[in-house]
Amino acid sequence: MKEEKSIGKAYDLVIVGGGVTGAGVFHEAVRRGLSPLLVEANDFAWGTSSRSSKMVHGGLRYLKEGKILLTRSAVRERQRLLTVYPGLVDPLNFIMPLYEGHGPSMGAMKFGLSLYSLMAGEKQHQIFSRGQTLDRVPKVCREHLLSAVGFKDAQVDDARLVLRLIFDGCDGGGQAFNYTKALSIERNARGTVAGVHLKDMRTGEGILVKTPVVINATGAFAEALHPSPVRGFHIRPLRGSHLVFPGKLYPIDRVISFIHPLDKRPVFLFPWENCLFLGTTDVDHTTDVSKEPCITEDEANYLMDGLAHILPDLKVSLDDCIASIAGVRPILSKKKVSASKESREHVVWKEGGLVTVTGGKLTTFQLLAMDALKAAQKYLPGHSKNRYAKTKIEPRAASGGKLEIAKEALALCSEGLSPQAVQRLFGRYGDRVHQMVAICSEADFTCIATTQTLWAELCHAAQNEQVCNLSDLLLRRVRIGLFLPNGGMDLMDEIQARVQPFLAWDDARWIQERKAYEKVWQDAYAPPAQKINPLNEPPNKF
Ligand SMILES: Cc1cc2nc3c(=O)[nH]c(=O)nc-3n(C[C@H](O)[C@H](O)[C@H](O)COP(=O)(O)OP(=O)(O)OC[C@H]3O[C@@H](n4cnc5c(N)ncnc54)[C@H](O)[C@@H]3O)c2cc1C
Known part of the structure; x- marks a missing residue:
């Protein structure tokens, strides 16, 4: 050094x-x-924190484990975050089909969800008949299907x-x-x-x-x-992985929560930013935590088995997968129980x-x-x-004037944006939207390919958000590396043309960044079918 x-x-x-x-x-x-x-x-x-299931939730599983106070704090936090960060933390509906002889009973779910609603201060759950369930979740497994419960939590771009x-x-x-x-x-x-x-x-x-x-x-x-x-x-690093599919494969407006038949763990299929995420796993992460974690073949197969169980008629395979993402939970453990019980x-x-x-x-x-x-x-x-001491948490004092100016400026240069898209921008960038408006033209306030991400976000991040390399930009400032096939590599020329002016990178640096990004994406974010397991871990036990 x-x-x-x-x-x-x-x-x-x-x-x-x-x-x-x-x-x-x-x-x-x-x-x-x-x-x-x-x-x-x-x-x-x-x-x-960029590799989670993006759920802002009380956690029904904690309720099941009798952790009432933990669930109550989390439910209250969810309610607070929905108020403070609309457009970044947004309501999300869940549906959990219930089956005869498999998974939780209606009685247990009703009891848990009533408590959950009580904690939130309003009724946030409902019961769906078998027919209503099939309307809401077409192609869901019909065998032994009784009914479903629906409830509300929230989703965040972590x-x-x-x-x-x-x-x-x-x-x-x-x-x-x-x-x-x-x-x-x-x-x-x-x-x-x-x-x-x-x-x-x-x-x-x-x-x-x-x-x-x-x-x-x-x-x-x-x-x-x-x-x-x-x-x-000690810390027991537990890896959780997700597979990403194009949303058009199975358009849903709510999370499908189901119990994996193999180990009875809850698994989720959820919509996020025009994509479908399937996850997560829960296995010991036995390799170096300082390297980017990635999904193994066993985890991918486990998730696909779960999907085939809950949506048996959905024609989807690992070949449809466009990306994957894995993260490591920092769990404190005496290592006496199985991963999912920690x-x-x-x-x-x-x-x-x-x-x-x-x-x-x-x-x-x-x-x-x-x-x-x-x-x-x-x-x-x-x-x-x-x-x-634990005081009531208020949001950071909104810089009223600045926020109003940003709103007016945005309205002038982005007439085509829907109210939801405007809310999404203010949720993610707060009053820094004024910086975005200052450097972008109307043409930048359009979506990148099939995503909900605007070109303006990419330019703003490149200019104002401490971007040091291309992975920072495409995987964390915006998330298009997860949403587009090939990590967005097919759009790279346009990305370069749009953002190079905002980064102090000459053409040689750009080539270097592009290569480095390609490697990071291949190693850690590519669909399992496209990569060799660089973790080289022993097979996972489920
Ligand atoms: C698959 C998965 C799904 C999850 N889903 C959810 C969910 O839906 N909802 C939910 O509420 N929670 C969820 N969690 C849990 C949640 O994501 C984590 O609890 C949370 O992100 C942990 O944040 P952190 O800041 O403690 O750790 P991290 O996000 O890991 O941050 C630690 C940072 O420290 C840095 N660092 C390490 N050493 C040094 C050093 N010496 N100097 C400087 N920096 C250093 C690392 O680079 C890292 O960026 C999930 C977790 C996983 C793995």
């Missing part, structure tokens, strides 16, 4: 990890008037949620850098945190930053900076200004952030007990 330089500015806290947990802490710290720095070793949302939290936090005075890795913690003579040693992953430069608090929000990597203080209790609750460990927060769910990121800041309060400036 090159010689380390020291930064004069001291931060109130440094947050390590730019997934939803770190982004939530960062956003909340800014909201509380603190001066935070967030560092992410790869790209923002590179880890699990990576965009992370980015919204980070960029809102930056606009509020925080600083955030991607491709900056935390190597180790600097301590003073008393053993408490005095700083953190960082490495700029692009230049190799070392940097020492002063701070009394480090929040370690590195998910599945957490024990690298802070080994578990509890004997025998608890999804988060933990907080603290030790002299170092606070680790890991586990949990995307849905409850704000609760993790509150717990982490509370654990760090003794070391934060101007601390008082009440400041970090």
